[in-house]
Amino acid sequence: MKIISCLIISCAVFYSLAQSDTSVVKNMLLEEVVIREVSFDGIKDQFKNNTQEHLLTDKMLENMSSVTLIKRGNYAQEPTIRGLNAGQINTTIDGMQMFGACTDRMDPISSYVEPINLESISLATGPNGSQFGSGIGGGLNFKLNKAKLNQKYVISGIAGVGFESNSNAFRFLGGIQISKKRFALQVNSIYREANDYYAGNRQKIDFSAYEKWNISGNAIFAVNTQNSIVLDYLQDDGRNIGYPALTMDVSFANAKAGAISHVLKRSGKTFYALETKVYYNYIDHAMDDTKRPAELVPMHMDMPGTSQTFGFYSNSDWRFGQNHFAKIKVNGYQNDLHAEMTMYPKAGKEMFMLTIPDTRRSILGLDVSDKWLVNKKVSLEYGGRVEVSRSEITTLMGRQTMTSFYNDDLVKDNLIWSAFLQSNYKINKQFSLHSGAARASRNPTLQEQYGFYLFNRMDNYDYLGNPDLKTETSWNFNLGASYSSKRVYVEAKLFAYFFSNYIAGLKLDDYSAMTIGASGVKQYSNLNSAVLTGFEVTGNYQLLKSLQFNTSNSFSYGEDGSHAALPFIPPFRSVNQLIYNLKGFKFNVEYIAAARQGHVDFERYGDSKSREFHIMNAGVSKSFKVNRFSYIIRFSANNIFDRVYFEHLDLMRISRQGRSFELNFTFGF
Amino acid sequence: MIGIKQFRINKMKKIILSLLLGGVVLTSCKKEEVTPEEIVTPTTESKVQIDSKTTISNKTVTLFADNTNLYTGANNLYVKVTDASGAAITNAMVMYMPMMQMTSMSHTCPVENPMYSSTLGMYKGLAVFIMSSDSGTWTLEVGVDGESVIFDLNVIESDTKMVGAYTGTDGITYFISLLRPVNWTVGMNDIEILIHKRESMMSFPSVNDFDVVMTPEMISMGHGSPNNVSPVFVSNGHYQGTVNYTMTGDWRLHFELSQNSTVIHSDAYLDILF
Ligand SMILES: [Cu+2]
Numbered sequence: 032m033k034i035i036s037c038l039i040i041s042c043a044v045f046y047s048l049a050q051s052d053t054s055v056v057k058n059m060l061l062e063e064v065v066i067r068e069v070s071f072d073g074i075k076d077q078f079k080n081n082t083q084e085h086l087l088t089d090k091m092l093e094n095m096s097s098v099t100l101i102k103r104g105n106y107a108q109e110p111t112i113r114g115l116n117a118g119q120i121n122t123t124i125d126g127m128q129m130f131g132a133c134t135d136r137m138d139p140i141s142s143y144v145e146p147i148n149l150e151s152i153s154l155a156t157g158p159n160g161s162q163f164g165s166g167i168g169g170g171l172n173f174k175l176n177k178a179k180l181n182q183k184y185v186i187s188g189i190a191g192v193g194f195e196s197n198s199n200a201f202r203f204l205g206g207i208q209i210s211k212k213r214f215a216l217q218v219n220s221i222y223r224e225a226n227d228y229y230a231g232n233r234q235k236i237d238f239s240a241y242e243k244w245n246i247s248g249n250a251i252f253a254v255n256t257q258n259s260i261v262l263d264y265l266q267d268d269g270r271n272i273g274y275p276a277l278t279m280d281v282s283f284a285n286a287k288a289g290a291i292s293h294v295l296k297r298s299g300k301t302f303y304a305l306e307t308k309v310y311y312n313y314i315d316h317a318m319d320d321t322k323r324p325a326e327l328v329p330m331h332m333d334m335p336g337t338s339q340t341f342g343f344y345s346n347s348d349w350r351f352g353q354n355h356f357a358k359i360k361v362n363g364y365q366n367d368l369h370a371e372m373t374m375y376p377k378a379g380k381e382m383f384m385l386t387i388p389d390t391r392r393s394i395l396g397l398d399v400s401d402k403w404l405v406n407k408k409v410s411l412e413y414g415g416r417v418e419v420s421r422s423e424i425t426t427l428m429g430r431q432t433m434t435s436f437y438n439d440d441l442v443k444d445n446l447i448w449s450a451f452l453q454s455n456y457k458i459n460k461q462f463s464l465h466s467g468a469a470r471a472s473r474n475p476t477l478q479e480q481y482g483f484y485l486f487n488r489m490d491n492y493d494y495l496g497n498p499d500l501k502t503e504t505s506w507n508f509n510l511g512a513s514y515s516s517k518r519v520y521v522e523a524k525l526f527a528y529f530f531s532n533y534i535a536g537l538k539l540d541d542y543s544a545m546t547i548g549a550s551g552v553k554q555y556s557n558l559n560s561a562v563l564t565g566f567e568v569t570g571n572y573q574l575l576k577s578l579q580f581n582t583s584n585s586f587s588y589g590e591d592g593s594h595a596a597l598p599f600i601p602p603f604r605s606v607n608q609l610i611y612n613l614k615g616f617k618f619n620v621e622y623i624a625a626a627r628q629g630h631v632d633f634e635r636y637g638d639s640k641s642r643e644f645h646i647m648n649a650g651v652s653k654s655f656k657v658n659r660f661s662y663i664i665r666f667s668a669n670n671i672f673d674r675v676y677f678e679h680l681d682l683m684r685i686s687r688q689g690r691s692f693e694l695n696f697t698f699g700f
Numbered sequence: 701m702i703g704i705k706q707f708r709i710n711k712m713k714k715i716i717l718s719l720l721l722g723g724v725v726l727t728s729c730k731k732e733e734v735t736p737e738e739i740v741t742p743t744t745e746s747k748v749q750i751d752s753k754t755t756i757s758n759k760t761v762t763l764f765a766d767n768t769n770l771y772t773g774a775n776n777l778y779v780k781v782t783d784a785s786g787a788a789i790t791n792a793m794v795m796y797m798p799m800m801q802m803t804s805m806s807h808t809c810p811v812e813n814p815m816y817s818s819t820l821g822m823y824k825g826l827a828v829f830i831m832s833s834d835s836g837t838w839t840l841e842v843g844v845d846g847e848s849v850i851f852d853l854n855v856i857e858s859d860t861k862m863v864g865a866y867t868g869t870d871g872i873t874y875f876i877s878l879l880r881p882v883n884w885t886v887g888m889n890d891i892e893i894l895i896h897k898r899e900s901m902m903s904f905p906s907v908n909d910f911d912v913v914m915t916p917e918m919i920s921m922g923h924g925s926p927n928n929v930s931p932v933f934v935s936n937g938h939y940q941g942t943v944n945y946t947m948t949g950d951w952r953l954h955f956e957l958s959q960n961s962t963v964i965h966s967d968a969y970l971d972i973l974f
């Protein structure tokens with residue numbers, strides 16, 4: 032802690048005076064979903080015409096063009112980018128590294144944030160200059176909402192309530208912001224409760240209820256015009272979360288995250304911005320099988336897990352001349368994972384084992400990138416990252432556990448690197464072309480490296496880690512074109528990832544499964560090669576002044592070196608939306624469809640085929656202002672035709688929600 | 701040449717890595733938790749005195765064991781011999797003769813005669829109690845240079861099956877037992893078993909020519925464990941191997957015993973609990 036505070040103080044002392052910053056350089060490799068427009072009039076204006084606070088983070092992710100979710104229950108779905116998932120993508124919260132504590136992947140870290148505490152979600156599909164770590168397929172960063180300073184002293188706030196008919200879900204949300212000239216504070220909170228939902232044809236999905244509470248706070252102290260200190264705190268408490276696709280539910284999933292940052296902005300200078308953050312987060316997760324019918328539980332188990340990470344990053348922005356915008360970043364963190372399992376047989380003594388044997392990973396990375404506006408037509412963005420890491424086991428029991436299948440040194444050091452070059456060529460006012468190449472690499476996850484009989488429901492195998500796993504690397508290529516005019520914007524992208532040392536589970540024939548009913552044991556191994564390719568087409572068309580059409584379409588195709596279809600690869604999927612504004616009313620109609628996925632390999636990856644589906648949603652919202660209060664009411668109907676459907680990445684092919692009606696009310700002052 | 705270059709690069713990589721990682725470790729509040737679990741090295745103090753007797757020639761014979769109680773299965777038995785003046789006798793000829801008196805008959809059990817251990821300052825031997833004192837009376841006759849004393853023993857049934865009697869396909873009864881003390885942990889453990897046979901009620905010699913295949917099983921879950929090393933003969937009825945416990949709980953060790961490729965018993969077993 033001493034070192035941390037020294038760091039802050041020295042940063043604060045080292046950099047001094049100037050004016051505020053304005054130059055924001057858009058990153059070509061980054062797609063951003065803005066949840067709240069940055070506004071200086073308090074938070075009530077941020078939700079104008081907008082009821083995103085009521086949505087689940089999952090719903091927001093689902094509508095991003097390259098994101099598909101792995102569904103295990105009605106809550107805490109796991110995002111994949113073009114089908115790449117887990118360690119292949121780098122998911123961060125406001126630049127903070129955070130790792131789920133669940134051995135069954137029940138708690139992707141996206142489940143610990145809520146739209147009410149987010150400013151934006153940014154998505155990268157490969158290495159680029161705006162990320163906070165290494166990943167093959169880029170990553171997601173959930174940018175937390177920041178309190179806004181204001182010349183006048185202003186207090187503003189919102190409150191909301193929502194109801195959803197299908198799962199009898201309620202939510203209550205509230206937020207308050209105090210803005211002053213040199214100090215601002217924002218606190219947001221949401222409580223959600225949902226019962227079991229019904230799929231199409233009123234088929235009840237047991238064990239799909241959930242309950243959660245989330246609170247976040249952010250405070251800004253402007254030390255002077257250039258320097259500010261920012262404090263963030265986020266707490267998310269999940270309770271009794273059902274996972275119909277798994278054999279267990281969750282009794283609690285709690286996350287706490289805190290950060291302190293120093294922000295320096297010096298507009299007009301070569302070195303124009305610096306952000307340094309020190310953070311800590313802790314996740315406590317416990318699974319529960321006591322709500323399941325006794326005949327479905329061969330043996331009662333307790334499976335708690337914890338994850339804690341502390342780390343820092345320091346991002347600096349540079350401008351050289353008129354044409355170079357560079358970023359230099361350093362980041363480091365240490366993550367500790369522990370997961371255990373206690374089994375209670377009907378007769379005999381209880382049994383205990385570590386499933387993640389007290390593993391630790393420490394990482395230090397350096398990123399350098401530059402955006403070069405070569406001339407009026409051509410711009411280039413290029414950069415790279417070097418990362419060193421150490422993976423180890425911190426307890427004697429953990430090391431003893433590993434002797435079961437591994438005899439060598441358990442401390443593994445690794446050095447990985449990535450590099451990218453992206454070019455943009457503006458043919459004329461309307462047309463532009465872009466293309467890029469990147470070399471990406473990633474460390475195996477601690478589960479892939481040291482996991483001990485981790486059960487995978489998808490292929491029904493127990494998984495053993497492999498400390499000797501090699502770095503998974505890939506060459507990524509993309510090629511795209513876009514057309515934009517006053518009323519039309521269309522963009523098409525082709526992409527391909529060529530993997531080396533692709534990490535997948537391979538059968539160990541003479542091992543007996545630990546989990547009762549499992550088919551056998553697999554161990555994570557490197558496959559020589561794999562390929563993932565596909566395309567995305569997005570567009571929007573302003574049909575009339577008040578009528579807009581948006582479309583987002585994607586397709587991925589993946590196979591490994593032996594031509595076996597890769598798992599979790601979404602088929603062709605299309606999200607289309609019509610938005611119509613009339614006298615303060617905002618209507619939207621949404622059509623979502625996906626093709627069948629027949630390119631699967633059950634034998635190797637446990638993936639099964641899925642059917643096509645077509646879903647229609649519609650909604651209307653009205654916002655109005657009375658005196659200094661604003662109100663917004665939204666009514667929507669989802670899956671209007673009550674279709675029975677599931678998506679390809681849904682585990683165990685459990686049907687999604689049937690028809691549901693939603694009513695939201697938000698009030699701002 | 702390539703080898704050397706490769707080595708240098710690796711070394712450089714290691715140096716860079718450790719320098720950089722040094723930085724991370726500094727910034728992180730280091731909290732290395734190491735739970736020490738030392739293996740207790742046997743000393744006289746760690747042994748428990750069972751009883752003490754005096755011979756006709758006034759030598760004192762004191763019997764020690766690893767625990768306050770003796771259990772069914774293999775037990776280390778130690779004796780200390782002192783002369784009338786209290787000086788330790790280190791070169792005596794010491795013999796163990798355990799005996800169980802039952803209502804209709806009496807019998808002995810597998811035994812290893814003691815040898816003097818200078819580190820312990822005692823004579824160390826072993827007996828495999830094949831029954832508990834519930835079904836008869838156990839005594840241990842200790843012979844010291846032609847004289848002898850008799851100790852009454854109380855043998856308690858072990859919590860789990862630490863010794864098993866199995867009749868082989870050759871009609872002979874074999875005794876398989878686990879050498880104590882055991883200090884099991886999750887993961888790989890050294891294991892030592894003893895195999896004896898019953899020649900007569902008064903003779904239980906060691907069996908030194910068996911091939912053993914060991915298969916651990918967790919009965920309540922029905923799974924086994926990988927990478928076990930079946931015990932192989934070392935000396936005097938002792939077989940050493942490695943057992944893998946993937947979790948704590950009840951384990952059953954199955955042994956297939958064979959001799960010159962003929963299976964003598966296909967499922968002898970011992971039970972473990974930790
Ligand atoms: Cu879990």
Ligand SMILES: [Cu+2]
Pocket residue numbers: 382545918921923947949
């Ligand atoms: Cu077990």
